[in-house]
Every structure is written in structure tokens, then in C-alpha cells.
Amino acid sequence: MGETNRVTVGIVGASGYGGVQLVRLISEHPLLELAYLGGESTAGQSFSDIYPHLGHAVNLTVEAIDLEAIAARCQVVFLSLPNGLAYKMAPTLLEKGCKVLDLSADYRFFDLKTYMGWYGGDRTDKDVAETAVYGLPELYRDRIAEAQLVGCPGCYPTASLLGLSPLLKQGLIVPETAIIDAKSGTSGGGRQAKVGMLLAEADSSFTAYNVGGRHRHTPEIEQICSDLAGHEILVQFTPHLVPMVRGILATIYATLRDPGLVREDLLTIYSAFYRNCPWVRILPSGTYPQTKWAAGTNLCYIGLEVDPRTDRVIVMSAIDNLMKGQAGQAIQCLNIMMGWDETLGLPKLTFYP
Numbered sequence: 001m002g003e004t005n006r007v008t009v010g011i012v013g014a015s016g017y018g019g020v021q022l023v024r025l026i027s028e029h030p031l032l033e034l035a036y037l038g039g040e041s042t043a044g045q046s047f048s049d050i051y052p053h054l055g056h057a058v059n060l061t062v063e064a065i066d067l068e069a070i071a072a073r074c075q076v077v078f079l080s081l082p083n084g085l086a087y088k089m090a091p092t093l094l095e096k097g098c099k100v101l102d103l104s105a106d107y108r109f110f111d112l113k114t115y116m117g118w119y120g121g122d123r124t125d126k127d128v129a130e131t132a133v134y135g136l137p138e139l140y141r142d143r144i145a146e147a148q149l150v151g152c153p154g155c156y157p158t159a160s161l162l163g164l165s166p167l168l169k170q171g172l173i174v175p176e177t178a179i180i181d182a183k184s185g186t187s188g189g190g191r192q193a194k195v196g197m198l199l200a201e202a203d204s205s206f207t208a209y210n211v212g213g214r215h216r217h218t219p220e221i222e223q224i225c226s227d228l229a230g231h232e233i234l235v236q237f238t239p240h241l242v243p244m245v246r247g248i249l250a251t252i253y254a255t256l257r258d259p260g261l262v263r264e265d266l267l268t269i270y271s272a273f274y275r276n277c278p279w280v281r282i283l284p285s286g287t288y289p290q291t292k293w294a295a296g297t298n299l300c301y302i303g304l305e306v307d308p309r310t311d312r313v314i315v316m317s318a319i320d321n322l323m324k325g326q327a328g329q330a331i332q333c334l335n336i337m338m339g340w341d342e343t344l345g346l347p348k349l350t351f352y353p
Contacts, residue, residue, distance in 0.1 A: 010036030010074035018080040021327030029345030035073045038065045071096035091128045107132035107151030135333040138277045144336045155325025156217040159250040163317035166273040168228040173254035175233040182250040183240040188321045202243045247291025252315040259311040289318035298328035298346040
């Protein structure tokens with residue numbers, strides 16, 4: 001397909017970690033053309049000054065955010081911004097005919113009261129928010145295909161929900177017993193300087209944070225779990241920081257309703273549940289996922305175990321937090337919105353070791 005037939009794309013918030021993943025993916029995508037990079041603190045800078053290693057591939061300057069200019073040049077806009085900014089931009093862009101994919105939390109919630117309770121802000125875009133689709137393709141592919149506005153999931157919820165979904169959808173566990181113990185690399189905290197992310201602070205250390213349902217991803221996970229289970233449920237979720245750059249490993253524990261189920265039964269159930277999902281890999285019996293396998297790819301690796309002594313299922317789910325947990329998944333959603341193969345332009349193989 002020639003250059004003139006490509007779909008023009010803009011990124012607002014292009015200089016953050018989510019933005020730079022999108023730049024790389026769009027630059028290598030056969031049907032997309034990068035037409036606009038926007039930012040506030042980096043406006044006026046050449047993108048190659050911010051990321052010199054991409055200078056040979058991206059010859060664009062970061063521009064001040066001008067919604068009129070964006071809509072005039074872009075058919076699709078990715079909003080890769082801190083929470084609380086996208087909802088001030090998305091309605092205008094949608095009105096002007098753009099497809100919008102938001103990587104923040106602004107359009108992830110079915111109920112804006114939940115969003116405001118956790119993130120604050122005065123939302124006046126209720127009508128627009130009601131049109132948003134939660135961008136987890138493995139669960140909501142048909143809705144994403146029809147959407148103009150997609151709220152892309154957080155990285156922890158992606159790893160957690162892909163691990164939990166078959167159990168909840170099939171009623172295989174006592175939902176209230178679900179515990180998610182998840183670990184993330186430091187890139188999940190973004191590119192802004194934070195003391196806890198300094199090499200001297202994070203290296204050779206390992207810590208939990210926002211314990212006891214205090215993490216903002218908790219209500220997002222609970223919302224989708226409740227949707228799958230058919231009734232409201234609470235989930236115990238504890239995030240941890242691991243001294244590595246990329247990756248999330250979520251280990252999920254839950255009590256089985258039928259203690260007679262064995263590992264092979266669950267492998268069959270999971271393989272069937274994800275049979276049409278090219279980005280989810282169910283690992284063979286006795287193999288457990290490693291974050292390194294997913295690094296740089298849009299894949300989610302899932303391993304399963306049953307402990308007959310405790311009647312619990314143990315699910316291990318590994319993703320790259322910046323890819324399947326952020327930018328890769330956003331491109332996957334766009335592929336579906338455009339009616340393309342959802343694997344188009346996305347890396348399938350990691351660099352190893």
C-alpha cells in the first residue's frame with residue numbers, strides 16, 4: 001500500500017515512555033503514517049533531540065497541543081498523557097471525526113463516579129464517556145471494532161484480567177477469594193524523576209506499595225471482574241516494584257468451586273477461551289512464564305497450576321508493561337477499529353536473552 005493510502009496518526013504526549021513505544025510501532029506499521037507529535041514540556045524540540053536513537057526514523061518536531069491542527073492532519077489520535085488531561089481533549093477530536101485511543105485512566109470506567117472518586121476532576125463529558133469502549137481486545141473485541149473512542153487498560157489490569165477472565169467467565173472460582181500478587185518493572189512509573197525509581201533506591205531492592213486496595217488500578221480490575229462474574233466483586237490486589245526496566249508478572253490465587261479440577265482441565269479451558277486470541281500464549285503443563293519472554297512484544301504468557309491440598313488455582317501471567325500493558329495493546333485496538341488483522345505491525349518475538 002502506498003504512502004498516500006496510509007492512515008495518518010498523531011500522538012499527544014509523545015516524549016513519555018508510552019509515547020516513544022507508539023512512535024516506534026507506528027513507524028514500523030505498514031498502514032500507518034506518523035503525522036503529528038504533541039507535547040507541552042517538550043514543544044519545539046526535535047524528537048531526535050529527545051530520543052537520538054530514533055533520529056534516522058522520525059524526522060518530526062514536537063509541537064504545542066493544538067486540537068484544530070491535530071484534527072486537520074490526523075485520522076487517529078493517541079492520547080498518551082497523565083490522568084485528567086485526555087477528557088479535556090477527546091470530545092473535540094471526536095467531534096472533528098478523529099478516532100481516539102486514550103492510554104490514561106480517563107475513559108476506562110463504565111461509571112464516571114468511580115473515576116472521580118479515585119482520580120478527582122469535574123467531568124462534564126458524560127455523553128462522550130458513555131461511548132468509550134474498554135480496550136482489552138480479548139474480552140471486548142466486537143465493541144472495539146465499532147468504537148470511535150477506546151480507553152486502553154492499565155498495565156496491571158491487563159496482566160491480571162487476562163489471567164483471571166476464564167475463571168470468572170466460566171464460574172470456576174469463588175470470586176471473593178481472588179488474590180492478585182503483581183510485580184512491575186520501573187518503567188511503569190513513567191519518565192518523570194521520582195526518588196523511589198532512582199537506581200540507588202530501586203536496585204537490589206524489592207518492595208510492595210499501595211497495599212490494601214489503595215492502588216488506582218484496583219477499581220479498574222474490579223469493574224471488569226464484576227462484569228465477567230455478573231455481580232459486584234472485590235479483589236485483593238497488591239503491586240510490587242522490581243528492579244528491572246520492563247515487564248509485569250501477576251501471580252493470581254483463587255479457591256476453585258470444584259476441587260476435582262486438575263491442571264490439565266484448566267489448560268483445556270484456557271486454550272479454548274483464548275483460541276481466537278493471537279497475543280495470548282497458554283504455556284504447556286509445568287511451564288511458568290518469565291517476563292523476559294514477553295519483553296518488546298505484545299504477547300501475554302499464561303501458566304497454570306492447581307494445588308490439590310488447598311483447592312486453589314494459581315495463574316501466572318507475564319506481559320511487557322509498555323507493550324501489551326500500554327502502547328502495543330493500543331495499536332492492537334487500532335488494528336481492530338480499522339478492520340485489519342490485530343497482529344499487524346506488532347512484534348511477536350523478544351530479543352533473548
